Amino acid sequence: xxxxxxxxxxxxxxxxxxxxxxxxxxxxxxxxxxxxxxxxxxxxxxxxxxxxxxxxxxxxxxxxxxxxxxxxxxxxxxxxxxxxxxxxxxxxxxxxxxxxxxxxxxxxxxxxxxxxxxxxxxxxxxxxxxxxxxxxxxxxxxxxxxxxxxxxxxxxxxxx
Amino acid sequence: xxxxxxxxxxxxxxxxxxxxxxxxxxxxxxxxxxxxxxxxxxxxxxxxxxxxxxxxxxxxxxxxxxxxxxxxxxxxxxxxxxxxxxxxxxxxxxxxxxxxxxxxxxxxxxxxxxxxxxxxxxxxxxxxxxxxxxxxxxxxxxxxxxxxxxxxxxxxxxxxxxxxxxxxxxxxxxxxxxxxxxxxxxxxxxxxxxxxxxxxxxxxxxxxxxxxxxxxxxxxxxxxxxxxxxxxxxxxxxxxxxxxxxxxxxxxxxxxxxxxxxxx
Ligand SMILES: Cc1cc2nc3c(=O)[nH]c(=O)nc-3n(C[C@H](O)[C@H](O)[C@H](O)COP(=O)(O)OP(=O)(O)OC[C@H]3O[C@@H](n4cnc5c(N)ncnc54)[C@H](O)[C@@H]3O)c2cc1C
Ligand code: FES
Ligand code: FES
Numbered sequence: 090x091x092x093x094x095x096x097x098x099x100x101x102x103x104x105x106x107x108x109x110x111x112x113x114x115x116x117x118x119x120x121x122x123x124x125x126x127x128x129x130x131x132x133x134x135x136x137x138x139x140x141x142x143x144x145x146x147x148x149x150x151x152x153x154x155x156x157x158x159x160x161x162x163x164x165x166x167x168x169x170x171x172x173x174x175x176x177x178x179x180x181x182x183x184x185x186x187x188x189x190x191x192x193x194x195x196x197x198x199x200x201x202x203x204x205x206x207x208x209x210x211x212x213x214x215x216x217x218x219x220x221x222x223x224x225x226x227x228x229x230x231x232x233x234x235x236x237x238x239x240x241x242x243x244x245x246x247x248x249x
Numbered sequence: 250x251x252x253x254x255x256x257x258x259x260x261x262x263x264x265x266x267x268x269x270x271x272x273x274x275x276x277x278x279x280x281x282x283x284x285x286x287x288x289x290x291x292x293x294x295x296x297x298x299x300x301x302x303x304x305x306x307x308x309x310x311x312x313x314x315x316x317x318x319x320x321x322x323x324x325x326x327x328x329x330x331x332x333x334x335x336x337x338x339x340x341x342x343x344x345x346x347x348x349x350x351x352x353x354x355x356x357x358x359x360x361x362x363x364x365x366x367x368x369x370x371x372x373x374x375x376x377x378x379x380x381x382x383x384x385x386x387x388x389x390x391x392x393x394x395x396x397x398x399x400x401x402x403x404x405x406x407x408x409x410x411x412x413x414x415x416x417x418x419x420x421x422x423x424x425x426x427x428x429x430x431x432x433x434x435x436x437x438x439x440x441x442x443x444x445x446x447x448x449x450x451x452x453x454x455x456x457x458x459x460x461x462x463x464x465x466x467x468x469x470x471x472x473x474x475x476x477x478x479x480x481x482x483x484x485x486x487x488x489x490x491x492x493x494x495x496x497x498x499x500x501x502x503x504x505x506x507x508x509x510x511x512x513x
Binding site: 091093110111113132133134137140146147148149151152153154156157200203217218219221222223 | 252253254256275277278279282283285286287295297322341342343344345347348421422
């Protein structure tokens with residue numbers, strides 16, 4: 090299998106790797122780079138656990154080939170905390186019991202982050218829509234929706 | 250998974266590479282990479298073209314041309330395509346819409362292909378390097394098609410002339426029980442002067458509801474006026490069965506939803 094060079098910015102650091110052509114971004118991140126925050130749930134695009142943000146857009150890393158990400162900027166959940174302080178979304182997921190097994194959580198947080206980046210004060214419907222590609226089998230969706238709304242409120246209070 | 254991707258600057262070069270056995274074009278990858286992840290070994294290599302024309306949207310003089318690599322999210326946020334935003338937003342959740350391309354949607358088997366249903370109602374033209382083809386000719390032959398689709402083009406419908414409905418079980422997003430797109434033109438007295446209606450999930454790919462279209466001609470859009478069209482809508486359908494709905498169920502609810510769409 091041909092090796093191809095791939096370079097991108099991951100959570101603020103430059104990454105340059107040689108990967109097998111056809112490797113998914115999910116596998117490249119987890120197996121090659123060692124960022125295991127994106128989870129592999131279904132590998133079919135249906136669960137959202139592998140969601141990452143590429144150049145500001147929510148994408149499924151299980152269906153994205155790593156080599157198509159050359160030159161992009163990628164954010165995963167492991168890049169959100171700063172100097173050991175959790176991102177407001179991470180904090181809110183913990184505080185509102187939106188996490189049980191936690192498998193869906195990184196994908197949920199990525200989907201929520203993109204929403205809050207564009208819509209800092211979303212309505213409940215907007216939160217539901219933003220999370221509609223992400224499946225959680227544990228908590229039910231209500232605590233997750235509350236977590237996102239809580240984080241949005243925390244953000245707007247900080248900004249005020 | 251043993252997949253290799255080849256990237257070409259031009260569609261011409263990508264088309265040449267696509268001739269090799271086991272090679273498929275990579276749009277957003279939501280179906281083709283998924284197939285590979287699931288162990289489909291019929292695809293061993295993928296090609297794509299980074300030609301900027303593949304990602305361009307041009308809207309001018311009442312016409313639209315959308316490059317095949319344009320995503321559903323890009324269509325949904327384009328001010329000139331606002332009339333189609335509902336159909337673009339019907340495709341998957343936010344991440345899928347950021348990846349799913351209009352070119353790929355033309356090849357998506359039912360229950361997918363919601364945007365292609367809209368394109369069929371719009372009577373779109375499908376462009377390749379060899380020229381343009383009416384979507385109605387393109388869809389039946391798509392499985393044997395070995396040419397990269399470069400664009401879809403169509404005349405923009407009047408502001409209130411386009412109707413689209415996707416019916417799904419789990420809100421806000423899941424795959425279609427069925428989808429319907431309609432372009433209706435009305436005479437001054439309110440009767441239907443022309444109708445194009447396309448259906449999703451009523452066959453393995455989008456189809457026109459021709460009998461219903463004929464039955465609507467000259468009728469008014471009220472309960473009595475549409476009655477014959479609702480009966481005729483089932484003519485020629487062979488709905489799919491999947492975990493979301495059986496063929497029987499889909500056939501039963503088609504007239505109900507078509508009625509709602511026509512009366513809105
Ligand atoms: C979780 C999930 C939910 C989904 N929900 C929906 C939904 O609600 N509605 C819906 O319609 N679809 C849905 N889809 C299906 C799919 O995402 C869309 O149909 C999408 O538009 C396919 O486009 P793509 O670019 O990702 O296709 P790809 O996977 O890249 O390609 C699909 C096929 O088309 C061919 N192809 C792609 N582009 C071209 C081109 N330019 N020229 C020639 N051949 C080409 C490929 O070779 C391949 O055979 C869903 C998929 C997933 C995984
Ligand atoms: S692992 Fe990617 S969507 Fe489930
Ligand atoms: S917390 Fe377990 S899947 Fe969501």
